[in-house]
Amino acid sequence: xxxxxxxxxxxxxxxxxxxxxxxxxxxxxxxxxxxxxxxxxxxxxxxxxxxxxxxxxxxxxxxxxxxxxxxxxxxxxxxxxxxxxxxxxxxxxxxxxxxxxxxxxxxxxxxxxxxxxxxxxxxxxxxxxxxxxxxxxxxxxxxxxxxxxxxxxxxxxxxxxxxxxxxxxxxxxxxxxxxxxxxxxxxxxxxxxxxxxxxxxxxxxxxxxxxx
Amino acid sequence: xxxxxxxxxxxxxxxxxxxxxxxxxxxxxxxxxxxxxxxxxxxxxxxxxxxxxxxxxxxxxxxxxxxxxxxxxxxxxxxxxxxxxxxxxxxxxxxxxxxxxxxxxxxxxxxxxxxxxxxxxxxxxxxxxxxxxxxxxxxxxxxxxxxxxxxxxxxxxxxxxxxxxxxxxxxxxxxxxxxxxxxxxxxxxxxxxxxxxxxxxxxxxxxxxxxxxxxxxxxxxxxxxxxxxxxxxxxxxxx
Numbered sequence: 001x002x003x004x005x006x007x008x009x010x011x012x013x014x015x016x017x018x019x020x021x022x023x024x025x026x027x028x029x030x031x032x033x034x035x036x037x038x039x040x041x042x043x044x045x046x047x048x049x050x051x052x053x054x055x056x057x058x059x060x061x062x063x064x065x066x067x068x069x070x071x072x073x074x075x076x077x078x079x080x081x082x083x084x085x086x087x088x089x090x091x092x093x094x095x096x097x098x099x100x101x102x103x104x105x106x107x108x109x110x111x112x113x114x115x116x117x118x119x120x121x122x123x124x125x126x127x128x129x130x131x132x133x134x135x136x137x138x139x140x141x142x143x144x145x146x147x148x149x150x151x152x153x154x155x156x157x158x159x160x161x162x163x164x165x166x167x168x169x170x171x172x173x174x175x176x177x178x179x180x181x182x183x184x185x186x187x188x189x190x191x192x193x194x195x196x197x198x199x200x201x202x203x204x205x206x207x208x209x210x211x212x
Numbered sequence: 213x214x215x216x217x218x219x220x221x222x223x224x225x226x227x228x229x230x231x232x233x234x235x236x237x238x239x240x241x242x243x244x245x246x247x248x249x250x251x252x253x254x255x256x257x258x259x260x261x262x263x264x265x266x267x268x269x270x271x272x273x274x275x276x277x278x279x280x281x282x283x284x285x286x287x288x289x290x291x292x293x294x295x296x297x298x299x300x301x302x303x304x305x306x307x308x309x310x311x312x313x314x315x316x317x318x319x320x321x322x323x324x325x326x327x328x329x330x331x332x333x334x335x336x337x338x339x340x341x342x343x344x345x346x347x348x349x350x351x352x353x354x355x356x357x358x359x360x361x362x363x364x365x366x367x368x369x370x371x372x373x374x375x376x377x378x379x380x381x382x383x384x385x386x387x388x389x390x391x392x393x394x395x396x397x398x399x400x401x402x403x404x405x406x407x408x409x410x411x412x413x414x415x416x417x418x419x420x421x422x423x424x425x426x427x428x429x430x431x432x433x434x435x436x437x438x439x440x441x442x443x444x445x446x447x448x449x450x451x
Contacts, residue, residue: 006293006294008293052293054295054296072295073295073332074426075331075332075368075429076295076332076333085390088390088392089390089391089392090390090391090392091388091389091390091391091392091393092390092426093390093422093423093426094426094429094430095425095426095428095429095430096329096331096364096365096367096368096429097361097364097425097429098422098425098426125296128296129296129297130297130360130361130364132421132425133418133421133422133425135422154415154416154418154419156415156419170418170419170422172418172421172422200296200298200302201290201298201301201302201303201304202302
């Protein structure tokens with residue numbers, strides 16, 4: 001299932017969180033050889049994890065981590081503005097309707113549907129919170145994966161070659177794309193919406209509570 | 213005057229404000245213009261200092277402070293440390309204390325509907341912008357659907373101004389337009405449409421939208437025309 005968890009809520013999901021940070025170490029340090037820090041627990045964490053971001057996590061049926069991404073609004077501190085302004089053509093991007101998506105991670109051997117499910121979550125966030133664009137930082141392999149699931153970002157700039165290549169790109173979700181991505185994820189839009197409502201509170205449930 | 217230009221006009225006044233009184237004038241005007249019961253901007257800094265402006269009845273504000281309702285208010289609990297906008301219906305009103313609080317708030321005229329935008333500023337600053345209203349669910353859903361963007365923008369404009377009025381504020385906080393944003397806004401000012409801007413800058417129309425969107429927020433503008441006007445009047449672009 002898809003989970004939406006703010007940083008300060010991770011302690012209620014200790015095992016899932018630990019696996020996410022270890023899978024990030026596996027992807028970014030071991031497989032991609034990016035210059036990231038891995039701590040004594042084997043966790044890949046950086047300064048942006050300390051800003052209480054919103055994590056979207058795909059939890060496998062057995063409770064393990066399948067994949068995840070990290071979101072922050074661009075009106076605050078974000079990676080693209082602090083580390084990659086040259087890839088944006090100089091300067092910063094800042095808007096309440098543009099969020100940054102970083103550390104898009106898939107666990108080793110994850111089902112390809114996981115990436116689509118995470119993109120679907122991005123669509124829910126856009127629809128639910130008035131977000132119009134995501135600006136993302138991702139590795140070269142993800143470019144192919146995004147293309148396969150039919151939600152390619154527009155790449156604004158890249159640096160490095162091969163495994164260490166880093167791209168900055170933009171997503172613009174049309175509601176049409178959401179149905180398509182849901183299909184690629186093998187999920188019904190209703191189930192996806194239910195998970196979103198469970199995380200952020202449902203309008204219907206509140207109404208029932210008031211009546212009851 | 214169309215609704216959009218009326219909002220622009222009010223935001224223009226907010227931008228020019230040189231004191232907190234200007235924020236109050238703007239929030240009352242915006243409340244009237246959007247035809248809702250109440251509008252409130254409330255900020256808490258890392259030292260716990262609070263500041264706000266808004267249209268709630270003075271008796272309710274006093275009551276809220278006296279009772280220290282910050283502790284039971286589900287809107288505060290649901291927005292603090294968060295950055296997604298919240299319809300009040302989505303919050304957890306299940307506890308006895310929060311139900312009593314809601315009932316009391318309604319009796320003071322706050323309204324049974326609400327929409328709050330949390331904002332994270334620099335150095336642990338946290339602010340909340342709220343629109344509240346008395347009405348049925350269907351009308352409220354239609355209102356929030358239509359006005360989410362405007363509410364995000366107004367929230368941002370108030371926070372921008374409030375930061376601006378801070379005495380020890382570091383001047384570099386004022387956000388400059390990036391070179392790409394300057395390019396996009398300049399071409400729009402020259403009368404190019406989005407497709408022509410995209411072609412000239414060899415980027416997609418979607419990306420043009422992102423640059424224009426970001427420029428609009430930095431300029432506190434309601435729409436593209438307003439952003440162009442502001443960029444010109446501030447000398448940020450030359451046409």
